[in-house]
Amino acid sequence: AQSVTQLGSHVSVSEGALVLLRCNYSSSVPPYLFWYVQYPNQGLQLLLKYTTGATLVKGINGFEAEFKKSETSFHLTKPSAHMSDAAEYFCAVSLPYSGTYKYIFGTGTRLKVLA
Amino acid sequence: DTAVSQTPKYLVTQMGNDKSIKCEQNLGHDTMYWYKQDSKKFLKIMFSYNNKELIINETVPNRFSPKSPDKAHLNLHINSLELGDSAVYFCASSSRGILVRDTQYFGPGTRLTVL
Numbered sequence: 001a002q003s004v005t006q007l008g009s010h011v012s013v014s015e016g017a018l019v020l021l022r023c024n025y026s027s028s029v030p031p032y033l034f035w036y037v038q039y040p041n042q043g044l045q046l047l048l049k050y051t052t053g054a055t056l057v058k059g060i061n062g063f064e065a066e067f068k069k070s071e072t073s074f075h076l077t078k079p080s081a082h083m084s085d086a087a088e089y090f091c092a093v094s095l096p097y098s099g100t101y102k103y104i105f106g107t108g109t110r111l112k113v114l115a
Numbered sequence: 116d117t118a119v120s121q122t123p124k125y126l127v128t129q130m131g132n133d134k135s136i137k138c139e140q141n142l143g144h145d146t147m148y149w150y151k152q153d154s155k156k157f158l159k160i161m162f163s164y165n166n167k168e169l170i171i172n173e174t175v176p177n178r179f180s181p182k183s184p185d186k187a188h189l190n191l192h193i194n195s196l197e198l199g200d201s202a203v204y205f206c207a208s209s210s211r212g213i214l215v216r217d218t219q220y221f222g223p224g225t226r227l228t229v230l
Contacts, residue, residue, distance in 0.1 A: 036221075041224075042224070049218060100170050103160065108157070
């Protein structure tokens with residue numbers, strides 16, 4: 001089945017440390033991949049996306065992700081965590097569905113940043 | 116200017132009642148969606164409309180009825196509310212129609228609590 005897996009429902013990092021949030025997908029077609037961030041009591045905000053072309057994509061707030069087809073991965077990184085990065089992060093893949101496309105979301109990773 | 120807006124933000128009601136959630140987007144998008152986020156933060160699509168036409172209808176109880184009066188609005192009516200309907204409901208929109216995989220933009224969510 002086509003799906004998205006986010007390893008680690010909770011990740012804690014120290015302020016200034018590297019952030020690495022993992023996302024693996026399965027898809028029978030070339031995937032379109034997205035990372036969204038959800039701050040407490042808010043909606044989802046797009047961080048970055050991969051469609052075609054360059055496999056390293058840069059997003060807002062210093063985040064970037066690399067599409068690795070051989071590993072079916074799209075991990076999210078940030079070199080230096082900031083307290084304001086504490087939030088829930090969702091990976092999603094856009095897949096064909098009944099003549100259109102729909103998102104399949106991963107189960108989310110809650111990022112905690114320690115002072 | 117708010118791109119995707121939802122009303123109300125919070126909705127507390129008794130079991131058995133009927134309630135509606137409204138969604139409006141001012142992005143000029145053709146496609147709109149309803150998602151349900153459960154208590155474990157899992158996001159799942161419920162419905163999708165393109166130019167007022169229903170194109171995705173997931174396995175959702177008949178008590179849930181979406182209605183799109185025009186392509187800028189997608190409302191969700193829920194009859195005979197049950198405890199299990201308690202969740203956060205997100206509206207989203209995307210621009211380029213059903214045959215294109217496009218970024219979805221999310222509203223702030225409506226937190227529904229059924230007592």
